[in-house]
Amino acid sequence: MVLDILSRRKKDREKYGDRLPDGQKVVEDWPVLTYGGTPRASTDDWRLRIFGLVEKELELDWQALTALPRTKVQTDIHCVTTWSKMDTNFEGVSIRDLLKQVQVKPEAKAVMAHCYGGYTANLLLDDFNRDENLLAYIYEGEPLAADHGGPCRLFVPHLYFWKSAKWVNGLEFIAKDEAGFWERYGYHMRGDPWKEERYS
Ligand SMILES: Nc1nc2c(c(=O)[nH]1)N[C@H]1C(S)=C(S)[C@@H](COP(=O)(O)O)O[C@H]1N2
Ligand SMILES: [Mo]
Numbered sequence: 314m315v316l317d318i319l320s321r322r323k324k325d326r327e328k329y330g331d332r333l334p335d336g337q338k339v340v341e342d343w344p345v346l347t348y349g350g351t352p353r354a355s356t357d358d359w360r361l362r363i364f365g366l367v368e369k370e371l372e373l374d375w376q377a378l379t380a381l382p383r384t385k386v387q388t389d390i391h392c393v394t395t396w397s398k399m400d401t402n403f404e405g406v407s408i409r410d411l412l413k414q415v416q417v418k419p420e421a422k423a424v425m426a427h428c429y430g431g432y433t434a435n436l437l438l439d440d441f442n443r444d445e446n447l448l449a450y451i452y453e454g455e456p457l458a459a460d461h462g463g464p465c466r467l468f469v470p471h472l473y474f475w476k477s478a479k480w481v482n483g484l485e486f487i488a489k490d491e492a493g494f495w496e497r498y499g500y501h502m503r504g505d506p507w508k509e510e511r512y513s
Contacts, residue, residue: 427483
């Protein structure tokens with residue numbers, strides 16, 4: 314069994330080289346990892362509130378979200394439980410485009426993502442404001458499934474996937490980094506898979 318895993322990792326490594334962070338193995342399926350149940354938010358009552366250290370609070374409904382430009386990102390995702398999924402295709406509103414709609418105050422240093430169901434995840438502003446980050450609502454050309462965070466989730470692929478908050482309904486800009494849900498249970502504050510920042 315151990316040998317089997319080792320030889321599989323070696324094969325993954327040969328195929329994907331440096332794209333695969335240390336300690337990760339490639340999966341073909343897409344595991345669902347949720348603490349608790351799947352909250353149901355229909356696109357009719359979905360709202361995203363952008364608040365905290367912003368000049369003016371903003372609330373987006375589904376129509377307002379989907380009226381913003383749509384960006385497609387193809388990349389790999391890495392879960393702290395050691396699976397990686399390669400070449401995933403997500404689409405949604407890029408965080409860069411979203412940030413054009415709000416004026417973030419200069420003292421903001423971090424973002425707390427809030428979700429239907431109560432989950433939270435913290436990100437430094439520099440980790441949040443990156444080209445490939447999305448408010449994702451399409452996966453492989455189809456509406457994002459409820460189990461995977463549909464109608465809309467955060468997509469931050471350069472960090473372990475627990476930072477990609479599912480069923481996101483709030484983005485709160487804050488002056489200093491604060492622990493979110495898993496971070497309070499000992500997960501790393503940042504979660505960079507390339508540095509294996511799994512636990513703090
Ligand atoms: N709201 C919410 N978002 C969440 C979670 C959760 O439990 N609730 N789990 C996180 C974890 S630990 C991971 S690995 C990914 C899993 O996403 P997936 O179920 O689509 O694979 O979602 C993250 N986002
Ligand atoms: Mo996770």
